[in-house]
Amino acid sequence: MARSEKLKPLEVELRRLEDLSKSIVDDFAYMRAREEQMRDTNESTHSRVMYFSLFSMLCLLGLATWQVLYLRRYFKAKKLIE
DSSP states (O other): OHHHHHHHHHHHHHHHHHHHHHHHHHHHHHHHHHHHHHHHHHHHHHHHHHHHHHHHHHHHHHHHHHHHHHHHHHHHHTTSOO
C-alpha cells in the first residue's frame, strides 16, 4: 500500500507528461496541415499573378503597337512624314 501511494503522484505526473506530448504531436500535425494548405494557396496565387502579368504585358504591347501605327498614319495624312 505504501508503495502504491508513493507511485500515485509519479503516475499522475507521467500521465500529465503523456497528455502534454500528445498535445504537442497534435499541434505539429495541425501545423503541418496548415503549412500544406498555405503552400497550395501560395502556389495558386503565384500562378494567377504570373498569368495576369503576362496578360497585362500583352495588352500593353498591343496598345503600343496600335499607337505607333495610328500615329504613323496620322502624320502621313498630315504630310509631316513620308
